Amino acid sequence: MTSLLPARPTGRTRPPGPTPRRRPVAVLGMLAxxxxxxxxxxxxxxxxxxxxxLSDAGVHGAPRDGMxxxxxxxxxAHGSGLVVRGVAVDLVPLGLTAICAWVVWRTALRLGEAVSAHGPDAHRIADGERDWTVPAAVSTYFAGYAVVAVVTSSLAGxxxxxxxxxxxxxxxxxxVCLAAPAVAIGSGRAAIWASYLPPVLRYGVRTALGVLGTFLVVSAVVLAVAFVVDLAAALNMASRLHTGAGEATLLGLVNGAFVPNATLFSGSYLLGPGFEVGAHTLVSPGAVVLGPLPLFPLLAALPAAGAVPAWTGAVVVVPPLVAAxxxxxxxxxxxxxxxxxxxxxxxxxxxIAGFMFALLAALSGGAAGPGRMRFVGPFGFDVLVHAVTAFGIGGLLGGLAMTWWQRRTSIPVDDAEA
Incomplete structure (x- = not known):
């Protein structure tokens, strides 16, 4: 934010020589x-x-096939989907998407720092002068990213x-969700704009991010525990594929790319609605109905089909507790x-956290193959209803409980002055 308040150089402080020219915002955004x-x-x-x-030591094909x-x-990873022998596969490997998202965030932060000196300063913005620095940088950032996407799609077809x-x-x-906020934060505009928002809204967004992040961590832990419990089944699946060392490495990388998807499936399970792994299937705390599954080791984390233990119904208490x-x-x-x-x-x-989780859950599903595998993923609307209800109630109880504690342990002003 201090970059928006440059000190005007005087005769003593002005560096000798011509003033360096700054690159236009459009050029910086496109390059980023x-x-x-x-x-x-x-x-x-x-x-x-x-x-x-690694697949066959380069015996078949050429390096361009690997590229x-x-x-x-x-x-x-950007949702393109594939059509393999007339069968559509549009399940997004969110592990690759997460890596791309992290790179987008970091490059956009640096772009914000690069354009921080462009446009009006903080005083002129406070006086009502329009500032198009962030919109211009974000729009050209999208254009540069889209050019690479279109060219890659045309060449890989x-x-x-x-x-x-x-x-x-x-x-x-x-x-919109990552680059724009990062540019605003890096350029200092976010701090200026946030000062005009009510404090309850700013802290509400912080609370939403805290609830969502904590619940995703808990969902990942539940997934890891379920996978470790059935690790023998995962090893059995891998052995039945008769893969060598190189192919096993590739199989592990492919499974790792879908770990975020499985984490969101795990969160949907904790919320109650669950998810499906194929048409006419259900994986939820109340019932588990499965059919034939492909030999994919990550699927070993699924619970056994049939009658579920009575205690599994208690997992629906986890989301509101986490939110609180x-x-x-x-x-x-x-x-x-x-x-x-x-x-x-x-x-x-x-x-807000409930809506954000429901959006991520909706993006985690899709078609994974022909036939019954055309339907894989959480039940979107049901997850939305349960997430908003569980997180909203849990957040309300947690906020009231902490307010009571802070009122009880706060020091009166007179006592503090004494």
Whole structure:
């Protein structure tokens, strides 16, 4: 934010020589978008070549086949989907998407720092002068990223035809949800704009992020425990594929790319509605109905089909408890003594977290193969209803409980002055 308040140079402080020219915002945004997309694409191309060599020591095909596979993986991480022998596969490997999202965030932060000196300063913005620095940087960032996506899609096309429209949609989603806030934060504009918002709204967003992050961690822990319990089944699946060392490594990488999807499936299970692994299947605390499954080791974490133990119904208590604890932890850092503000922070933040988790859960599903495997993923609307309810109630209770504790342990002003 201090970069928005440059001191005017005087005769004593002005450096000798001509003033360095700053690059236009459009150029900086375009370069940042190209770098964000190109860096992750190059990594995927390299992994594709390594995977091609590990699969059969380079006996069949050529290195360009591995590069094409890496490009298709990069496109799949952006929701392109594939059509293999007339069968659509649009399940997004969110592990690759998470890596791309992290690169988008970091490059956008640096872009914000680079454009921080452009446009009006903090005083002129406070006086009402319009500032188009962040919108211009974000729009050109999207353009640079989209150029790489379109060119890659056109070059990687063939028998396995990726779709360009979903890639542009995911690019826009990454730009709006990650790049735009990062540019605003890096340039200092976010601090200025946030000062005009009510405190309850700012702390409500902090609460939502805390609830969502804590619940995702708990869901990942539950997934890890379930996988370790059935580790023998996973090893049995891998052995039945008769893979060598190189192919086993590739299989592990593919399974790792779908761990975030499985984490969101685990969270949907904890919320109650559960998810499906194929048509006419159900995995929930109340019932588990499964059919024939592919030999994919990550599926070993699924519970056994048939009657479920009575205690599994108690897992629906976990989401509101997590929301209450996360809300209390956030409010401990940013205390309040007002009952209404504590309630609004907790309940509002929980509701926002519920919508955010439902969006992620909806993005985690899709078609994973032909036939009954065309339906894999959480039940979107049911997850939304349960997430908003559980997180909202848990956040409300956590906010009220921490408000009571802070009011009870606060020191009166007269005593503090004495």
């Amino acid at each position: 978008g190209l770098a964000a997309a190109g860096s992750t694409l190059l990594v995927c191309l390299a992994v594709g070549v390594v995977g091609w060599f 094409r596979a890496g490009a298709l993986g990069w496109l799949a 063939g028998e396995v035809a990726p779709s360009v429209t979903p890639v542009l949609g995911w690019t826009l989603l990454l730009t 604890l996360a809300t209390a932890r956030v409010q401990r850092r940013f205390p309040t003594l007002r009952w209404d503000e504590g309630a609004m922070r907790g309940c509002g933040g929980g509701i």
